[in-house]
Amino acid sequence: MKLLVTGGAGFIGSNFVRYVYKERPDWHITVLDKLTYAGDRKNLEDLDDSRFTFIHGDICDEQTIDKAVADCDAVVHFAAESHVDNSIRGPRLFLDTNIIGTYEVLEAVRKYGKRLHHISTDEVYGDLGLGSTEKFSEKSRYDPRSPYSATKAGSDHLVRSWIHTYGLEATISNCSNNYGPYQHVEKVIPRNITNIILGIKPKLYGEGKNVRDWIHAEDHSSAILAILEDGKLGETYMIGANGELDNKTLIQTILELMGKSPDDFEFVNDRPGHDLRYAIDASKIKNELGWQPKYADFKQGLTQTIEWYKQNEDWWKPQKAETEAKYKELGR
DSSP states (O other), X not given: OEEXXXXXXXXXXXXHHHHHHHHOTTOEEEEEEOOOTTOOGGGGTTSOTTTEEEXXXXXXXXXXXXXXXXTOSEEEEOOOOOOHHHHHHOTHHHIIIIIIIHHHHHHHHHHHTOEEEEEXXXXXXXXXXXXXXXXXXXXXXXXXXXHHHHHHXXXXXXXXXXXXXXXXXXXXXXXXXXXXXXXXXXXHHHHHHHHHHTTOOOEXXXXXXXEEEEEEHHHHHHHHHHHHHHOOTTOEEEEOOSOEEEHHHHHHHHHHHTTSOTTOOEEEOOXXXXXXXOOBOOHHHHHHHOOOOSOOSHHHHXXXXXXXXXXXXXXXXXXXXXXXXXXXXXXO
């Protein structure tokens, strides 16, 4: 297999590349990444060049994506702008990357008759509301609430339309919130782990009641590989690990695992339009493909993640000052 991974130098993409590199030693992996602030060549620097190729390029550039797709057997499309706060401040970039970029990938895949797997998010389904026991499934109605989720919803619709109109061999997955190694410090878990390492109090948006469904990036990666190899073409699969947690409990758990008082955090201004609850019903991928998460115990995965950030300060420290300066401007 010659596999092309767009956005493979980012957080989830690089975890997937590393997972496939380990699990499929006879595959050759090519990563195409623009290397924006969220992508880092260092995430993949120890991979052997005999099995790995890196292309510095933009999925919105027709010639670049055309050549990359022509030389592969299958494409896993991670490349996206993905931070909600950034989409609120500057939505245009999200339209360019998530909509136009996905269009360029689809056209190249259609031209060369390649297999595609498109990575999406549970945020396209909107807000379940606190106190509900409902979970998102493959049949849930789309109801995006931010420029980020709206553009990801748009990209999902594009993929489905190419499947139905052109017979594209493609699948889609919508995953819950990821955590793990190589995640940029702008995100809630690494931001607060690194705050504690530096002696800064963790930050909690609003009252901390918002609920997210957490999954380790390695478990997300194993699910994608299962879909790529055994998923039914044209289908959508929800990926989650039953990791529901409200943000206050999340911060307190990080503090406890790092030997701090669970009350040693500070409240900051909430995000505009902050969705209250996400939760994933992953029954389909479990029943049809036999997939199961390795880190079903959230504390086990979180402990592993904390240790990674403790041992890799040289990776995240260059990001930290600029990130915190941005949050300070926002009062968060």
